[in-house]
Amino acid sequence: MSELKAGLEEIVGRERCLTRAANLFVYECDGLTLHRGTPAAVVFPESTAEVQAVVRACRAHNAPFVPRGAGTGLSGGALASEGTVVIECSRMNRIREVDVANRIAIVEPGLVNADLSSAVAKHGLLYAPDPSSQLACTIGGNIAENAGGPHTLKYGTTTNHVLALEWVLPDGDVVELGNRAGVSGGLDLVGAAVGSEGTLGIVTAATLRLEAIPERVETLLAIFPDVVRACSAVADIIESGLVPATLEIVDRRTIEAVEASVYAAGLPTDAGAVLIAELDGVATAIDAEIERVRAFAERHEGRVEVARDAEERQRFWRARKGAFGAMGRLAPDLYVHDAVVPRSTLPEVLERVCAIGDEYGLTLSNVFHAGDGNLHPNISFDRRDPDELRRVLAAGEAILSFCVEKGGVITGEHGIGSEKRDFMGLVFSDADLEAMRRLRLAFDPDERCNPGKLLPTPRFCAEANPHARGYDKVNFE
């Protein structure tokens, strides 16, 4: 290892290679603080050539490595174990090119998501995937997780916006996947790479498709007596074929937390739930769409307000975007789940999710992308209480199991990482997982690139045991 460390310092310089314990402490986890591990080193490359050299050095020393962006991931995807080198790409943050005429941008992985939209706004363009962490998360991380966000409903996820990738393979070769036009022959390697959670290689540049800023945007806030009726309104909207830009629900417990915090948005704290709907498109078409949404809401006892100006629009969104920050007032820790269910099952699923929270004696709130059926049941807790932690994990498993039972899946945008690896058996058979493993081995036969993520180990695979969850990896203080 000391030889590897010396080699890494030679590649990136001593200032950009952390090996002392006091410095490595910061990189013990990502946004999933329950899972922790100490890497052997953290390097900060600033070019594709440096990434390539680092990967080759790791290969030469048979050392595993894990790519990392801003570390905002919520599934432990950037978790490093002993002997692993973290390749932290946040310094590769340039916008290499913006082609306004063709509405594409070529960017480096460390570019912050929101910074791209800010940079192209003057051209009347935006980058549509907008995860809630967009002020901090990076494009590379977005690509690794196939990130979504509130506007996924109309505009799709990251995979719908990536045209080409400059990619460092686990053997150190640099390849171009796809082309600027996003139309390539043969297999869709770009599609396979997006969402691969840093296990098939490292993106060092991405050609992204940009969208035009819509002609008109209107934001609606619908206030409901309870979250079930809000979900029913969403189900009706989806069935009608209307496609808003976004449909987000915030429940009462979240509203209370938000209104007691610096993110206070003036929402009625006696509301059971609020639905934020955004409509965009041709200016003359929006008014009719507003009335359709209003009708669906009122059918389920919702009361609709339309933002009068940009300030009010921001106020409505503050309730949603400040939700996770506001949770910090409830308890020191927050476990955010990420299941997806068919939209028509939302009312039933939300009822059951809330009941699970009650059954386990937990503080559970809901903030979610209702239009996609992508739930975020959030459990506030104190990890220093072993019994509460045990109940949190058990409740999480119960939630995921129920969602799968209703035709859903266990993650819509956060990814599997280390967190949900051992729940893959809830959704897929051994044969299904073996097929995924074939993809992984085709890119990384030595399994050195972000090992231990996404796929369960063969032992768990054979057991297909939904109760196996890797509690041994939880670091109790």
Place this chain on the structure above:
Amino acid sequence: MNTTVALSGDGFEHHDPVDVEGFAVATTLRPRSAKTLAAGLDRISAHGLAAVVRGAGRHSAVGVPVARADVLLSTELLCGIESFEPAEGICQVRAGTSLGALRAELAGSNWELPLAAEDAATVGGVLASGWLGARAHGYGPPRDCVLGLDVVLSGGERTRCGGRVVKNVTGYDLAKLYVGSFGTLGVIEKAWLRLRPVPPQTEVRSFIGDRSEVFARMLPLSRHVSVRACGVVASREVTRGIVEFAGDDATVAAGLALLPRGSNVAALDALDARASRVRIRQPALPSEHRAVTEALVACGGDVIAFPGLRFVYADFADASGFAAAESASALGSGRWRCEEAPLAEKRGRNVLGVSDSEVKLFRALKARFDPAATLAPGRLGEVLS
């Protein structure tokens, strides 16, 4: 090997030899179920034989000619609509189902199938070929409508990827790999598809003009939210722009206002595939379309350019189209791909338009997914030196 003896059992049919990409094939596997498909593939693989998958055969000409074919694997009987869920806007369909049958099922609902191929094509065939028709502009490419797939691998393993929900990052997105793989990594047996709302109104308009004028008008048009399909049809004699507007009344009216002099012509099918001796597909960004078109037309090609889809089709009467494609590639963004050509003219050419490093990855994937080279060996160019 006596395939009649080796390949006996449910689903296998033996017949007079038929030509399959230059090979005389006397056995067809025509399964009715996933179980029969799996058992049949297992048997084919166990005997070291090679199978070529075919649906309706409408888009089977893409790709490198196979290096071997012993069995024709027909999905003709793997047909049927398993479910249609209007509340969700999704359906589950067996691969051999024709698009026409699926469209008939959806007719009268407020959902439509976002695959742009003709009625006779099969769902599995369109997905396996990744066929991009004109309406892919509004719908997105076929990969975008696939939520999940049931796929039988070459050794008979029955697998599933994705799911039935519209947002899903549970595991690797294998569906992206299978779509457009020409049946070389596995056989699609069933698909969960995301449907699109039927637009309340559609209008098709066309306009003729000087080529530079047509392209100049088409680029901003192609970006309007009301446009579901658009293209420029260009030959030495004439250049025509065709646009399909779709949406609610106000949105369509806004789009039509951008084309005041367009004539009322229901000519959208002019943007669809035509019978062609040699057809190539050249990737090109919108700003490159005019130059690429000019180059291809100058070489005798009949061109359909899709600015919104970022590629250009060109049809040629003979193999001179390949030389034309080579010169046009320098003006576009990426290498051309051959969509249609006589077998003899495809052999020995890089008809997929992929790089050496991509072929290296194709080989690695092929080796993992189909180690015995049972499914259309050579189709991905993996056997080219």
